[in-house]
Amino acid sequence: MSNLDVLFTIPIKLAELFEKNGPDHHEYDFILKIIDQISADEIEEFRAVMQPILNPGTIIGFSFTKPFGYNGDFFIIEKIYQRYVSPDVRYKKWDEFFHHFPAAIAVVNRKKLAIEILSNLHQNNNSNNTDVLILGSGPVTEVYEFHTENPHNHLVFDLVDLDKRAIAYAKAKNKNFLSGMSFHNVNVIRHVPEKSYDLIWSAGLFDYFRDKHFVYLLKKYYEYVKPGGEMIIGNFNVENPSRRIMEILGDWFLNHRSEDELMRFALQAGISKDDIEVIREPLGINLFLKVRKQ
Numbered sequence: 001m002s003n004l005d006v007l008f009t010i011p012i013k014l015a016e017l018f019e020k021n022g023p024d025h026h027e028y029d030f031i032l033k034i035i036d037q038i039s040a041d042e043i044e045e046f047r048a049v050m051q052p053i054l055n056p057g058t059i060i061g062f063s064f065t066k067p068f069g070y071n072g073d074f075f076i077i078e079k080i081y082q083r084y085v086s087p088d089v090r091y092k093k094w095d096e097f098f099h100h101f102p103a104a105i106a107v108v109n110r111k112k113l114a115i116e117i118l119s120n121l122h123q124n125n126n127s128n129n130t131d132v133l134i135l136g137s138g139p140v141t142e143v144y145e146f147h148t149e150n151p152h153n154h155l156v157f158d159l160v161d162l163d164k165r166a167i168a169y170a171k172a173k174n175k176n177f178l179s180g181m182s183f184h185n186v187n188v189i190r191h192v193p194e195k196s197y198d199l200i201w202s203a204g205l206f207d208y209f210r211d212k213h214f215v216y217l218l219k220k221y222y223e224y225v226k227p228g229g230e231m232i233i234g235n236f237n238v239e240n241p242s243r244r245i246m247e248i249l250g251d252w253f254l255n256h257r258s259e260d261e262l263m264r265f266a267l268q269a270g271i272s273k274d275d276i277e278v279i280r281e282p283l284g285i286n287l288f289l290k291v292r293k294q
């Protein structure tokens, strides 16, 4: 009996899940476990069964259908940050289930980490202009929340994003704080910074790059870190318990990386071992390569 057969014969049948408009909390772990066991040749069949929710009405269906043309757009990230739940009764429980995924919690955690790092930079740096560059800036929610918590700060932000819809959204969201923010609608591969930075931050971007591009961009942007400054790059850990559900239901594929791989990339970029560290958010699902410049 295949895992898919098991799914149809065990007490919580998928048809029943749809009849009651999605899973309840006590069924979450069980469904995740079943999805983890689906083999490659069962994926399409499983997706066909899940078709009623694989549309932009649910967060997971939004990922699957990619209305913006790619995975990890600013809008889905903002839905995760805001713990958005559809008001449509057919989708509400599925969105609640989505926010229970450890990977979704890790994404919220990484925003909290970014705000903490920005707050520390603000508190520990007395200079008038403390420069921050954010690569793949998306909804710019961490900067919005940082500004809201620290209205009298002296951080100056450059924000780079390839998607002009992300930039339009971020500008509208941060409309009260735009005096310290410059937006650049350009690919990070092509962007040429005009100054150096106390902090270069990037989360949710390098996981989409192949190893050689990761190293290339790390090396390129490390040149723009001020002496005493640092660059921090987020990447999903190889240990991601939500990987299968993201791939199978969200059609969301990332380059997961281990702490050792991230350290190796930094060494390949020519950064000295003493200046390399890997930190993590509380779940350890998002790792962050942190490189300092002496």
Ligand SMILES: C[S@@+](CC[C@H](N)C(=O)[O-])C[C@H]1O[C@@H](n2cnc3c(N)ncnc32)[C@H](O)[C@@H]1O
Residues within 6 Å of the ligand: 072, 073, 074, 077, 135, 136, 137, 138, 139, 140, 141, 160, 161, 162, 163, 166, 186, 187, 188, 189, 202, 203, 204, 205
């Ligand atoms: C997953 S989102 C992360 C957003 C934000 N860093 C965060 O953590 O909330 C990735 C963002 O990177 C942008 N992006 C993807 N590839 C890019 C590239 N090559 N150059 C610049 N931006 C890119 C996307 O448009 C998207 O807004």
